[in-house]
Amino acid sequence: MKLWSPTQILEWDLITCRTEGITSIELMYRAASKWVQSFTKYYPKRFSVLVVVGPGNNGGDGLVIASLLYELGYTVKIYAVHPSVTKSDDALFYYHELVEKSKIEICYFPQSPQDVFMTLSSPSVVVDALFGIGLSRNIRGAYQEVVEWMNRIVEPIVSVDVPSGLSLRNFKKQSGSIVQATHTFTFEVPKVDFFFPENAPLIGELCTIPIGLTENGLDGETPICEYITISWITSHLIAPKRYSHKGTYGHAMIIAGSEGMMGASILACKGALSGGCGLITTHIPNSYETLIHQSVPELLVSSDESNQCFSSLPKMDGIKAIGIGPGLGQSAITQEALYLLMRKYHYPMVLDADALNILSDNPDWLIEIPGNSILTPHLKEFDRLFGTSFDTWERIEKAKRIAIFYRINILIKGKNSIIVDRYGSWSINSSGNSVLSKGGSGDVLTGLITSLIARGYRAEVALRLGVWIHGKAGDVFAAQGDNVSLNISTLPTYIGRVWELLQNSSSK
Numbered sequence: 001m002k003l004w005s006p007t008q009i010l011e012w013d014l015i016t017c018r019t020e021g022i023t024s025i026e027l028m029y030r031a032a033s034k035w036v037q038s039f040t041k042y043y044p045k046r047f048s049v050l051v052v053v054g055p056g057n058n059g060g061d062g063l064v065i066a067s068l069l070y071e072l073g074y075t076v077k078i079y080a081v082h083p084s085v086t087k088s089d090d091a092l093f094y095y096h097e098l099v100e101k102s103k104i105e106i107c108y109f110p111q112s113p114q115d116v117f118m119t120l121s122s123p124s125v126v127v128d129a130l131f132g133i134g135l136s137r138n139i140r141g142a143y144q145e146v147v148e149w150m151n152r153i154v155e156p157i158v159s160v161d162v163p164s165g166l167s168l169r170n171f172k173k174q175s176g177s178i179v180q181a182t183h184t185f186t187f188e189v190p191k192v193d194f195f196f197p198e199n200a201p202l203i204g205e206l207c208t209i210p211i212g213l214t215e216n217g218l219d220g221e222t223p224i225c226e227y228i229t230i231s232w233i234t235s236h237l238i239a240p241k242r243y244s245h246k247g248t249y250g251h252a253m254i255i256a257g258s259e260g261m262m263g264a265s266i267l268a269c270k271g272a273l274s275g276g277c278g279l280i281t282t283h284i285p286n287s288y289e290t291l292i293h294q295s296v297p298e299l300l301v302s303s304d305e306s307n308q309c310f311s312s313l314p315k316m317d318g319i320k321a322i323g324i325g326p327g328l329g330q331s332a333i334t335q336e337a338l339y340l341l342m343r344k345y346h347y348p349m350v351l352d353a354d355a356l357n358i359l360s361d362n363p364d365w366l367i368e369i370p371g372n373s374i375l376t377p378h379l380k381e382f383d384r385l386f387g388t389s390f391d392t393w394e395r396i397e398k399a400k401r402i403a404i405f406y407r408i409n410i411l412i413k414g415k416n417s418i419i420v421d422r423y424g425s426w427s428i429n430s431s432g433n434s435v436l437s438k439g440g441s442g443d444v445l446t447g448l449i450t451s452l453i454a455r456g457y458r459a460e461v462a463l464r465l466g467v468w469i470h471g472k473a474g475d476v477f478a479a480q481g482d483n484v485s486l487n488i489s490t491l492p493t494y495i496g497r498v499w500e501l502l503q504n505s506s507s508k
């Protein structure tokens with residue numbers, strides 16, 4: 001799914017009106033009607049409703065929503081913050097047509113919103129229609145007071161399109177008050193900022209409401225980014241070859257594990273096996289050869305000269321991708337070996353965990369990373385590598401510059417992982433949940449992505465596939481009714497289920 005900027009969405013509204021021969025007033029009514037359909041599923045008629053409206057079309061939606069709920073038999077009041085209700089022509093139309101002609105009570109700032117709210121019977125809910133995608137500066141004054149009041153109450157708040165005050169990068173530094181919504185019912189497509197970790201407490205439960213904007217209306221426009229869902233994944237899968245042997249699907253290498261951390265090596269190798277490449281060699285400290293043979297008999301094993309850690313380069317003939325880092329340790333000898341490996345190997349590498357820690361300590365080694373490799377830091381590792389950022393937008397801009405400069409791909413891991421590729425394009429992953437926030441989960445991911453590259457996927461595609469599949473495996477686990485107890489060594493089994501699911505949806 002493509003994600004668009006506020007300006008593009010407004011353009012899309014206009015295109016829809018032109019294509020369908022309708023007015024923006026009609027589109028507003030359609031949007032508000034669809035919104036009300038979703039709202040009533042969560043909040044039945046026993047809820048009384050205070051609709052807080054702002055000066056633009058978001059407030060206009062609020063006026064139509066109030067009137068539709070009133071017609072459905074809800075107890076509704078409107079609280080307007082702008083002295084003349086609205087500055088928007090469309091909203092004004094509905095104010096005269098619907099609100100004035102009904103018996104809906106409308107109250108104004110500076111009357112206290114709390115006093116108005118208290119006159120409603122319990123249970124009650126606030127509909128936040130102060131600002132949507134048209135916010136152009138931080139919220140101050142009366143609007144700020146009302147937002148702060150909303151954030152103090154215990155009753156649910158349902159935001160129309162956007163939690164009011166959230167900037168959507170319409171202006172750079174966000175510092176005003178923002179509504180902390182219980183639900184955000186957003187129109188047509190989610191907005192990019194909804195997926196950033198700093199905004200998670202503001203969005204609440206997200207529900208996207210299709211309002212019938214013209215399909216392909218923004219064809220030819222460049223979206224801000226791609227939101228990776230199953231349809232993107234299925235359209236990028238390479239069909240398995242009919243006549244194949246183990247050499248057909250590539251040879252990957254995993255360099256992971258050191259004394260006391262060999263579990264990381266086993267998990268990364270199991271992750272690689274679940275990615276389906278033909279052969280996997282793991283390079284490990286000498287003394288653990290038997291352990292690895294017994295734990296994962298499918299692997300080829302290359303023994304390091306050291307008994308404790310990675311210290312010497314393996315043979316790399318025919319290896320199409322190397323995953324390195326989980327449980328690797330950071331001893332001086334390992335650091336040196338990583339440096340030599342990066343200089344000598346010319347195919348993509350997936351650098352994770354201790355490999356990233358080593359790079360943080362030696363930033364001038366970044367230049368040695370083979371082109372089209374992948375770094376997989378989580379947020380803190382990213383900041384350690386490249387310095388802290390004010391917000392996710394700044395972090396993404398930084399990642400883009402670095403990715404283009406070093407010709408590498410960067411995965412910033414989190415609830416909605418962000419993928420920035422070497423061309424400067426970026427995506428947000430849609431799958432995954434908290435069952436994956438456990439030690440070892442990233443090791444499996446490193447193996448999986450490495451394996452996909454070895455199979456022949458371009459690194460930037462393998463990265464997106466791997467991240468989505470890994471997240472989806474967590475979702476498949478949680479869908480069984482348990483969102484706690486995933487044992488990470490069983491994660492590859494759920495990755496297998498995701499492949500099954502993908503095969504079924506591709507053949508439909």
Ligand SMILES: NC(=O)C1=CN([C@@H]2O[C@H](COP(=O)(O)OP(=O)(O)OC[C@H]3O[C@@H](n4cnc5c(N)ncnc54)[C@H](O)[C@@H]3O)[C@@H](O)[C@H]2O)[C@@H](O)CC1
Binds near residue numbers: 014133161
């Ligand atoms: N354009 C359309 O056809 C549709 C628009 N829709 C709704 O319209 C919204 C966008 O409407 P608008 O573009 O009017 O934008 P908003 O309603 O988000 O706000 C814009 C208004 O607020 C003022 N404003 C901006 N920031 C302010 C601040 N910090 N303090 C005080 N005033 C501020 C602006 O001067 C303008 O009057 C969407 O979010 C959606 O809710 C929907 O009805 C769907 C159809």
Ligand SMILES: [K+]
Binds near residue numbers: 058128159162164
């Ligand atoms: K809003």
